[in-house]
Amino acid sequence: MTIAANRIVAGEGVPAWAVAAPALVAPGLAAVVLGLLLGLPLHWPRLRLLGAVIGLGGLLWLLMQGAPALLEGAGDYARVSPAIGFWCLLTILMLLMADALAQLAPGPVMRGAMLGGVLATLALILWSGALAPLSVMQEFSSRRAAFADAALRHLALAFGSLATAAVIGFPVGLLCHRNQRLRGSVLPVLSFLQTIPSLAMFGLMIPILGWIALNVPGARAFGIAGIGFTPAFLALVLYSLLPVVANTVAGLAAAPPTAIEAARGMGMTPNQRLLRVELPLGLPIILTGLRIVLVQNIGLAVIAGLIGGGGFGTFVFQGLNQTATDLILLGALPTVALALVSAIVMDILVELTRPDATRTA
Incomplete structure (x- = not known):
């Protein structure tokens, strides 16, 4: 110590x-x-x-x-x-x-029970005040309201961008699955967006949304501005599209041709084959894409603190400016914990969606 x-x-x-x-x-x-x-x-x-x-x-x-x-x-x-x-x-x-x-x-049910036990134990320890004398907990005590606001902002950035990317990416992935020419043009564009460094992506959003806020009537009323939550949110959505679209295409293509032919022989329409055959068989791969996006966005949301987007990154950059290590930890530790818990939960969901023959109880 x-x-x-x-x-x-x-x-x-x-x-x-x-x-x-x-x-x-x-x-x-x-x-x-x-x-x-x-x-x-x-x-x-x-x-x-x-x-x-x-x-x-x-x-x-x-x-x-x-x-x-x-x-x-x-x-x-x-x-x-x-x-x-x-x-x-x-x-x-x-x-x-x-x-x-x-x-x-251990099987998914056991892993879920173990995760619940760990989280309950950690919550009990923090609630008891046994670690209250530590500096990081003193930083938390003096910033309870700010920490709650940062937590909500971080969750909104990570999970909100995931939901938005899913709403956009699933239909695009379905269209790319059915149209090879469209797939050949969409995936390279999304791959290019993924190569842009995160800090540069956040920076690019500032002049674009700043111009929209100044020149489009009513834009400011919807919260559009050059800095703040909106540019960070849009940057995360753009980063999220490639894993969602690519895994949707891969998941829908994972259905065995024999299963597709059997469904076609039963007289199923294309939409029925999608809902009853392709989507259930490809769901583990699709959820794997969502897992990648969620863990990625939880980490990238820290950078939103640089442009006023809120989240746990606010404490990280405040701590760096003040050379206060424990203030940095106040933002870093919950981010790491949230990423780990989200990854474990998504892994459990992926395994639960697999056929019973490929997973253990």
Whole structure:
């Protein structure tokens, strides 16, 4: 951990065995060491999973005991934060957990239950105030209203752009599936948009929408402006179109020719074949495209903070300007958590849409 005189200056590193009294840190250190040792056997994934959970519990214990102990008598403006050693151990334990789960290969229902348990545990820890002395939580306490607004903006950017891209991309993908010439012209254009760097894309939206706001009557009344939410939203929609359209085309084309011929032999119309054969068989691939878009947009929405679009990027760039690391973490940690949870949920949905023969319970 680190102890600093205030939120801006560099902190002084404190080793794990010195963050609190020996009797207080001993259980946490023992849990971390035990967790790492249990993670060594390659062919016992359940043991590795148990070790990762024990090690994470040890890290949490060290934070809970070390933060108040280090702050005692350090001054009103002193701040305590996890240091590089904590983040390295957290990464190692998370990788052990991920590797164990990959070997165990739990089914979608079990993965959903495990995700719910992890989120409930995390919510309980945060609600209990056990981590309140940490600097990042103090940053949160002083910005509760701003954090709630940033969270809503970030969700609106990520999920709103996904929904808009789906509404546009699905019909375009269907047309491209049925018309090869159209596919040959649309996909290269969307691929070109995908190659534009994200910061450049956000920048290009500023003069275009700024001109529209100045010259089109009523544009400002609909929230169109050179900076703010609208240019960030439109940039994300443009980035989202290629995965949606391409995966829609690939998904609809994944139906076996024998299934199509059987449906045609049963007298199904093209629309009936689409709804009853092509779409159900191609749904996993289509949802995979949506997964790509969602995770991508959650990360790209951070850049919206540069042009006044809101979201968690606001805290990231404020922290960079103020050299306040914990303010950066206040924006970065929820973004990472949201991306991870969204990816897991979408993976579960993809697996649930596959034929029963290709997935485990």
